[in-house]
Amino acid sequence: MVTSNVTSISSKLSQPQSITLDDVILALQSWRKNKTNASERIPTKIWDKIFILLNTISASKLCKEAGISSAQLLKAKEDYNSRTKSIDNQSSPTNIQEPIDFCEVTPPKLPLDYKPAEAFTTTTSVVELYRPDGMMMKIHFTTDRFPELLRAFFYE
Numbered sequence: 063m064v065t066s067n068v069t070s071i072s073s074k075l076s077q078p079q080s081i082t083l084d085d086v087i088l089a090l091q092s093w094r095k096n097k098t099n100a101s102e103r104i105p106t107k108i109w110d111k112i113f114i115l116l117n118t119i120s121a122s123k124l125c126k127e128a129g130i131s132s133a134q135l136l137k138a139k140e141d142y143n144s145r146t147k148s149i150d151n152q153s154s155p156t157n158i159q160e161p162i163d164f165c166e167v168t169p170p171k172l173p174l175d176y177k178p179a180e181a182f183t184t185t186t187s188v189v190e191l192y193r194p195d196g197m198m199m200k201i202h203f204t205t206d207r208f209p210e211l212l213r214a215f216f217y218e
Contacts, residue, residue: 109138
């Protein structure tokens with residue numbers, strides 16, 4: 063027999079739970095007391111409790127007691143429905159027998175191409191030439207180009 067280790071969130075939400083109006087009101091009061099800014103939205107955990115509670119009491123009573131507007135409730139209900147539909151539409155694996163705790167990745171068989179970074183050489187030379195009238199010319203070049211400079215000067 064194949065068992066799945068995946069439980070759909072929507073099935074958890076649709077399971078009957080013993081949530082009371084007082085539980086929801088206390089959760090809302092705690093959230094309102096501790097929220098960090100005035101425009102912060104009611105958390106989805108509290109909305110989930112509210113929608114479970116709506117199976118046992120009327121929406122008007124819940125809104126009045128919890129201090130929630132009917133517009134807030136309608137908007138949250140749309141979000142809740144779209145969230146539970148998207149969760150239900152996700153395919154759950156059917157042939158997983160146990161959770162995967164470790165996954166080994168083997169390195170590629172061939173070595174990756176190695177190309178050293180090209181950088182300017184840090185060994186430089188400075189040639190200073192002085193004329194009798196006091197003029198000076200400085201040439202800065204890398205030492206690995208020195209033979210090229212000499213060939214250009216003497217042989218061309």
